[in-house]
Amino acid sequence: MPLPTLDARTARFLPWIVAIAFFMQTLDGTILNTALPAMAADLAENPLRMQGVVIAYMLTVALLIPASGWIADRFGTRRIFFAAILLFSVGSLLCALSHNFSQLVCARVLQAIGGALMMPVGRLVVLRAYPRSDLVRIMSFITLPGLVGPLIGPTLGGWLVEYASWHWIFLINLPVGALGCWAALRYMPDLRGAERTRFDGVGFALFGAAMVLITIALEGLGELKLPHVRVMLLLVGGLACLAAYWLRAGKVDKPLFSPSLFANRSFAVGILGNLFARLGSGALPFLTPLLLQVAMGYSPAQAGMSMIPLAAAAMAMKPLAKPLIDRLGYRNILTGNTLLLGALIASLALAGEGLPYPVLLVQLAFIGAINSLQFTAMNTITLIGLRDEEASSGNSLLSVVVQLAMSLGVASAAALLGGFTLDDGGSVLHAFQMTFLCIGGLSMLAAFIFLQLDDRQGRNGTDIDSKIEVEG
Template structure:
C-alpha cells in the first residue's frame, strides 16, 4: 500500500468509527423526551440510557490494548464496530426502558474497543513522521459529530421517528468494516502477557455497581434500598481495588500515576470539571424541549451552537496557554466555564432565541479551552514508555466522571421537580441542576492550585521535552 494512501486511508477508517460514536452520543440526547414518552417513563429516568453507555465504556477501555494484542487489532476493531452496530439495532427495536438500557450498554462495549483500538492501529501502521497528519484527520469527525448530531437527531425525531436515528450508524459501520478488511493488517503481539483478571473484576464490578446504583436512585426500576445497596457494594469493591492495585507490579489500572502532580490535576481536577460539563448535553435539550416547549429539531439546532464555540476556541488555545500558563488559565477558566453552565438554568419561556444561542455559544468556548488544557497537561510529566498505561487510567476516570455528571444532574432535577410540586417538568425546575453542576466545575480549582506555578510550561511554550 503506498505511503500516501496509507496515511489517508487508515485514519479515515478510524474516523468512521469515531464519527459513529460522536454522532450517536449527540443524537440520542436530543431525542430523550420523545423516547421517554414512547417507553412510558419521564425524561429524567432516561439518564440511565446515557449512564449505561458510559459504564460500558469505562469497564472495557482498560483491557482494549491487551485484547488487541491478544487477538489482533484488525479483528478486534471490526468486531467492535459490529458490536456497536448490533447495540444500535437493539436500541431501535427496544420496547421497554430495561431493554433500551441494556442495548446502550452493548453499544458502550463496542465504543470502548472501537476508538482506542483504532488509535492503536494508527500508531502501529504509520511512520512517526505521519502521526501529526493522521491525528489531524481524526479531529474532523470529533468536531463534526457535535455539529451534525443534535440537529440531525432533532429533525428525525420531530418529522420522522426517534427509532430511525439508530440506523444512521449502519451504513457507516458497514463501510468501516469493509475498509478495515482491505487496508488494515491484523497486527498482534506474540506474548501479550497475562491480563490482570482480579483487578479487572474488582474495578469493573465496582464502577458498574456504583454508577448504576446511583443512576437508579429515584427511578421506578428499583427500590431506594436496592439502589443504595448497589452503591455501597460498588464502593467497597473500588476500595478493595485501590488496596490491591498498590501491591502488584502492573495492575489493569495503575493508580500510582495519580501521585504525579500534573497528572493528578488533569485527571482528578479535570474529572470534577467533567462532572459539570458531562451534565450539559443531558440537561440542555431537556430544558429547551420540556421547559421551553421547543421541538426536538429547534432544540437540536440550538444545542449544536456550543460545538461552533468549541471549534473557534481550539484556534486560540495555544496562544492563551502560552500567554498565561496552564495553572492560571485552568483556574480562571474553571470559574468562567462554571458560570456559563449555571446561567443556562435561567432560560425562561419567551426568552429571545438569539440570546439563548449566544449563551450556548459561550458555553462551548470556555469548556473547550479547559478540555484542551487538561488533556495536554496530563502527559507533561509522564515518561514516554508509560503513556499507554497512564492513558487507560485517565480515560476510565474521565468517562465515569462524564456519566456521573448526568447522574447527579438527574438526581438534582428530580429533587427540584418534587420539591416545587409541579405535575410535569417546567422551566423553573432546571436552575438548581445547572447551578450544582456548574459548581462542580469551580470545585476543580483547589486541585489545580496544588500544581506548581510552572507546570506544563514546556508544552505551553512549544518546547520539546526529553522522554
C-alpha cells in the same frame, strides 16, 4: 517494536477507516440527546427518567476501555476492529427495534461494547503503523470528524425526530457500519503485541465493580428511586472495591493502572480535576435538550438547531488554546476557566419564557468555547509529565475517568432534577433551574484542585507540544 510495512493503498485508506469509526461514535453520542423526549413518549416513559439510556452506554465504554489494548494484542487488531464496528452496528439496529425502555438499555450496552473497542484499537493501529514524524498529521485528520459529529448531531437528531421518527437516529449507523466492516477486513493491518502479557483480571473486576456500584448508587437517587439505605450500601460497597483495587495494585507486578502514576503531580491533579470538573460538562448535553423541549416547549428541530452555537464555538476555540496556555500557564487557565465554566452553567438557571432566544444562543456559545478550552488544558496537563513507559496506562486511565465523570454527571443531574421536581410539586422549569445552579456550583469546586499546579507549568510553550492532546 519495528513499524510494520504497509502497502501504499493501506497507508492511504487506514486513517479514513479510523476517522469514520470516530465519527460514528461521536455522532451517536450527540444525536441521541435531542431525541430523548420523543423516545420517552413513544416508550411510555417520563422524559426526565431517560438518563439510563445515556449512562448505560457511557459506563459500559468506561468499563471496557482498560481491556481494549490487551484484547487487541491477544486477538489481533483487524479481527477486533471488525468485531467492534459489527457490534456497534448490530447494537444500533436493536436500539431502533426496541419496544420498551429495558430493551433499549440492553441494546445500548451491546452498542457500547463495540464503541469501547473502536477508537482505542483504531488509535493503537495508527500508533504502531506510522512513524512518529507522521503522527500529528494523521491524528489531526482522525480527530477532525470527532469535532464535526457534535456540530451536526443535535440538529440532525432534532430533524429526524420531527420529520421521521427517533428510530432513524440509530438506523443511519447501518450503512456506515457496513462500509466500515468491509474496509476493516480489506485494509486494516493485523497487528499484535510484541509479547504476550497477563491481563489483570482481578484488578479489572474490582475497578469495574467500583464504577458500577457508585453509578447505580447515584441512579438510585434518581430514576431507580431506591431507599436511602440501599443507596448508602451501594456507595460504600463501591468505595470499598476501589480501595481494595488500589491496595492490591500497589503490590502486584503489572496492575491495570499503577498507583505510581499518581507520583506525578500534574497527572494526579489532572485526573482528579477531570473527574470533578466534568460533572457539569457531562450533564450539559443531557440537561440542555431536555430543558429546551420539556420545560420551554421547543420542537426537537429547534432544540437541535439551538445547540449549534455550542459546538461551533468549541471548534473555534481549539486554535486559541495553545497561545492562551503559553501566555498564562495551566494553573491560571484551569483555575479561572473552571470558575467561569461553572458560572456559565449556573447561568442557564435564567432560562425561561422571559429569556430572549438570542441571549440563550450567546450563553450556549460561551459555554461551548470555555468548555473546549477546559478539555484541551485538562487533557494535556494530565499526560504531559508521564514517561514513555507510563503513557499507555495513563492515557487509558484518563479515557476511563472521562467516561466515568460524564456518566456520573448525568446521574447526578438526573437525581437533582428528580428531587427538585418532587420538592416543587411538579414545577419542571424551576427544577431545571435549580439543577443547573447546583451542577454549576459543583463544577466550580474543581478550581481548588487546579490551584495545586505549578504556576510556571505551560508558560512559553515548553510543555504543551510534548504530548499529543487527547480529544474529549
